[in-house]
Amino acid sequence: xxxALFALLVAIPTxxxxxxxxxxxxxxPLGECQAAAKTTNVAxxxxxxxxxxxxVESDPDERLSDFVEKPLEGFTITDEVVLYGRSGLFxxxxxxxxxxxxxxxxxxxxxxxxxxxxxxxxxxxxxMRTPSDAKSIFDAENSTNVTTANFGDAARTGSxxxxxxKGQYYVKLTAYDTKAEATLPNLARVLLTRME
Amino acid sequence: MSKHDHAPALEYTRREAxxxxxxxxxxxxxxxxxxxxxxxxxxxxETELETIRDHRVQLPSGATQMVIARGPDAxxxxxxxxxxxxxxxxxxxxxxxxxxKPNVGWNRLPxxxxxxxxxxxxxxxxxVKAAGAVTVWVTDVxxxxxxxCFARSGIGDAVxxxxxxxxxxxxxxxxxxGVGGQLLRVAEVLWPFVEADKIINxxxxxxHGLSGAxxxxxxxxxxxxxHRARMHQDIHRSIFELTTMMKPTLTIMDATRVLMANGxxxxxxxxxxxxxTIAAGIDEVALDAFGxxxxxxxxxxxxxxxxxxxxxxxxxNYRSLKLEEVSS
Numbered sequence: 001x002x003x004a005l006f007a008l009l010v011a012i013p014t015x016x017x018x019x020x021x022x023x024x025x026x027x028x029p030l031g032e033c034q035a036a037a038k039t040t041n042v043a044x045x046x047x048x049x050x051x052x053x054x055x056v057e058s059d060p061d062e063r064l065s066d067f068v069e070k071p072l073e074g075f076t077i078t079d080e081v082v083l084y085g086r087s088g089l090f091x092x093x094x095x096x097x098x099x100x101x102x103x104x105x106x107x108x109x110x111x112x113x114x115x116x117x118x119x120x121x122x123x124x125x126x127x128m129r130t131p132s133d134a135k136s137i138f139d140a141e142n143s144t145n146v147t148t149a150n151f152g153d154a155a156r157t158g159s160x161x162x163x164x165x166k167g168q169y170y171v172k173l174t175a176y177d178t179k180a181e182a183t184l185p186n187l188a189r190v191l192l193t194r195m196e
Numbered sequence: 197m198s199k200h201d202h203a204p205a206l207e208y209t210r211r212e213a214x215x216x217x218x219x220x221x222x223x224x225x226x227x228x229x230x231x232x233x234x235x236x237x238x239x240x241x242e243t244e245l246e247t248i249r250d251h252r253v254q255l256p257s258g259a260t261q262m263v264i265a266r267g268p269d270a271x272x273x274x275x276x277x278x279x280x281x282x283x284x285x286x287x288x289x290x291x292x293x294x295x296x297k298p299n300v301g302w303n304r305l306p307x308x309x310x311x312x313x314x315x316x317x318x319x320x321x322x323x324v325k326a327a328g329a330v331t332v333w334v335t336d337v338x339x340x341x342x343x344x345c346f347a348r349s350g351i352g353d354a355v356x357x358x359x360x361x362x363x364x365x366x367x368x369x370x371x372x373x374g375v376g377g378q379l380l381r382v383a384e385v386l387w388p389f390v391e392a393d394k395i396i397n398x399x400x401x402x403x404h405g406l407s408g409a410x411x412x413x414x415x416x417x418x419x420x421x422x423h424r425a426r427m428h429q430d431i432h433r434s435i436f437e438l439t440t441m442m443k444p445t446l447t448i449m450d451a452t453r454v455l456m457a458n459g460x461x462x463x464x465x466x467x468x469x470x471x472x473t474i475a476a477g478i479d480e481v482a483l484d485a486f487g488x489x490x491x492x493x494x495x496x497x498x499x500x501x502x503x504x505x506x507x508x509x510x511x512x513n514y515r516s517l518k519l520e521e522v523s524s
Contacts, residue, residue, distance in 0.1 A: 090425040094339045095406040095460050098428065141458050145466040159465030174463040176305055176348065
């Protein structure tokens, strides 16, 4: 009886430890991948992002979302407005994300729009936390053959594109036709008013 | 002070000691066995790992191994490239199910050069169907919303008009596949990559902020679902490991328009340069080495090419292959 009790006391922890060690060594990568897959193949939403990254500061997010969620005269939102955090950024710009994350990126609000005159465009507003971080990413994403424009703290325009920074915000407006391209300056002005 | 003052004596008879040691050994052995057995058991709902088969074909002796086709028309360049390799019949047999994998990662127009050229995709579909394929799937695990990417890129229409089947990535369409790499042991892979008899890779050449360039090898990121952030932690190794998993039948690389900066998504037409070139072949390392020239890079600038060449996936010295250059 004494021996049997002793054997149990040895056997139970040993089995448990062996199982935990072996499982940790061989099965963890599979578990991680499966769990990750469930969160990724769904189009990101505010809700998903919020679950992945619990929010500490709500006001900056509201402010960021409001730039595009409040009605914009001359433009209509055509799809769900999405707020991306640091890890979610990979789901939106993939290999472009580290460039932003290395520069103190906080959140991105992305919106698909249609100008009321017709023409689709995308509006991406990156909150880089500080004006110097916004300047850093603005400078890093420079292109050749672009024209300097007079919007916010600095701006440039190119074919189908208008990019500017204002304070901590870095804004990229991308048009998908010439109709939408013509409306980019109007949208930039509206957004700048909201960023004041 | 006697020796009994500090601790009680462990007084076993020889027989008790032998019994105790034997019991402990048996219990420990049984416990380790139990632990190993528990580890080997499958959890409820756990799926079997699948594999992606080797889709490569043996080229006829003396056949051209790589083609570079230049000219103003992407469709013509694609046709010339396929013909110079001996025709699609070398790669696809009657009755086979063929998967075509362009880069359709982005909500971008064709002239923004973030996605493969739709004219190239359409021409490849036509050749695959003419070779007798019973099914032609076209898919990509897009970065942006897939429906939007396929629509904006023009590839959705190209697929429908050319008579192929578009497969959009949805949650339920992934299979767990063994990669066997150091970084990626398993991956969630979209089902046609597991089911297809032949796979044709149609990457676009473009600058990439993290890896330097995205071409043939990097295009395999679009096979995988799940959280891609993890793969970006060591991007060169993960590109290399995905390439070891994927062994395509043929690669047709689109350098019609090349995104020279702010990749992989770009947006501004000022970042795009026209090269009007299609390169095709079976050696992805060689094709990527050639693609570097559009971006002012050399093969040694890309860590994944070094890894691929070292592992025997191909050669960066593409001129050592039987190379044909054609104009259309």
